[in-house]
Amino acid sequence: MKANLAAFAAGLVFAIGLCIAGMTLPSKIVGFLDFAGQWDASLAFVIGGAVAVYAVIYRWAARQESPLFVPKFSIPSRNDIDGSLVGMRRYSASDGDSAVFVPALPSPR
Amino acid sequence: VHNFTPIASLIGGILIGLSAAAMFWFDGKIAGISGILAGVLRPVRNDWLWRVFFVGGLLSGGVIMRIVEPGAYAYTIQRSSGAIIAAGLLVGFGTRLSNGCTSGHGVCGVSRLSARSMVATGSFLATGAATVFVINRFFRGSL
Numbered sequence: 001m002k003a004n005l006a007a008f009a010a011g012l013v014f015a016i017g018l019c020i021a022g023m024t025l026p027s028k029i030v031g032f033l034d035f036a037g038q039w040d041a042s043l044a045f046v047i048g049g050a051v052a053v054y055a056v057i058y059r060w061a062a063r064q065e066s067p068l069f070v071p072k073f074s075i076p077s078r079n080d081i082d083g084s085l086v087g088m089r090r091y092s093a094s095d096g097d098s099a100v101f102v103p104a105l106p107s108p109r
Numbered sequence: 110v111h112n113f114t115p116i117a118s119l120i121g122g123i124l125i126g127l128s129a130a131a132m133f134w135f136d137g138k139i140a141g142i143s144g145i146l147a148g149v150l151r152p153v154r155n156d157w158l159w160r161v162f163f164v165g166g167l168l169s170g171g172v173i174m175r176i177v178e179p180g181a182y183a184y185t186i187q188r189s190s191g192a193i194i195a196a197g198l199l200v201g202f203g204t205r206l207s208n209g210c211t212s213g214h215g216v217c218g219v220s221r222l223s224a225r226s227m228v229a230t231g232s233f234l235a236t237g238a239a240t241v242f243v244i245n246r247f248f249r250g251s252l
Contacts, residue, residue, distance in 0.1 A: 002135075003135065003136045003159055004158055004159050004162040005162070006131060006132075006135040006136055007132065007136055007138075007159040007160070007162040007163040007166065008162040008163065008165055008166035008169075009131070009166060010128045010129070010131045010132045010135070010136075010140065010163060010166060011128070011162070011163040011164060011165065011166020011167040011168075011169070011170065012166040012167070012169055012170040012173075013124055013125075013127060013128040013131070013166075013170070014124070014125055014128035014129070014140065014142075014166070014167055014170065014212075015166070015167045015168070015169070015170025015171045015173075015174065016124060016170045016173065016174055017120075017121045017122065017123070017124030017125040017127075017128060018121060018125065018170075019121070019170070019171070019174035019178060019181040020117055020120055020121035020124065020174075020178075020181075021114075021117060021118045021120070021121020021122055021124075021125070022114050022117060022118055022121065022181070023118075023121065024171075024174075024181045024182060024184075025181070025183075025184050026184060026186060027184065028114075029237075030241055033234070033237040033238045033240070033241040034238075034241050034242075034245065035238055035242070036242050036245070036246070037245065040112075040113055041113060041115070042113055042114045042115065042117075042118040043118070045114075045115045045118035045119045045122055046118045046119070046121055046122035046125065047122060047211075047215060047216065047219075048119070048122060049118070049119045049120070049121070049122025049123040049125070049126060050122040050123070050125040050126035050129065050216045050220075051126065051216060051219055051220045052123075052126065053122075053123050053126025053127055053130060054126040054129050054130050054133075054216055054217060054220040055220035055221075057126075057127075057130035057133070057134065058130060058133055058217075058220055058221060061130070061133050061134040062133075064134075066137070067133070067134060067135055067136055067137035068134060068135045069135050069136055070136055070137050072137060073133070073137040074137050074138055074139070075139070076139060076218075076223070076225075078208075078225060079223065079224060079225055080225070081224060081225060081228050084206050084207065085207050085208070085225060085228055085229050085232070086207070086228060086229070086232040087203065087206060087207070087232065087236075
């Protein structure tokens, strides 16, 4: 139950952070992506602040034997760079040398 | 409306980082919102309830902020309902395709120095910027 309550609290803080950061406003997102217009760099401060805090605590926590409220850490193990990561899927020709990339559909899991 | 908000955005970002860090230290989980929500909608045994609590917390935080800081919701979207539905579907589709969104890949993955997440985050930014450019330049800012 502690783990679930921690998840609730984390979700709560996450949402409050998003709101304070201005990330509920579509104009802030579009403004950040609008490099050709009047660029709004705010989103970089959101990501920068989050990454700075998370990187430090993550590195420390990952060295602990286990998380506080559950038996073990669930850390993503994949490190392959595949086409679907960027919305494309690779199709190889039979000779294995030539390949084409086309927009992908999610594979059933 | 463009107003640069470095301080508020930095404070919000720090809160997001603390929240994601708490998810990892307390529950051992990566705080990827799209993945967590996907697991709510497609339940796996013994891996469901914490997701419901997290999403419940997110929604509760949104409700609280709506009362405390109505400015966070002071916007109008000048799009048809169909466009908004299509946009929402595309966000869900794309985040599942790349196995993550700006929280899981952009915050957690980049912090963990995951090459996958850096590629994914770069593609979010590049395609987002390209879309904004095309819509503004060729479609007068709206579809």
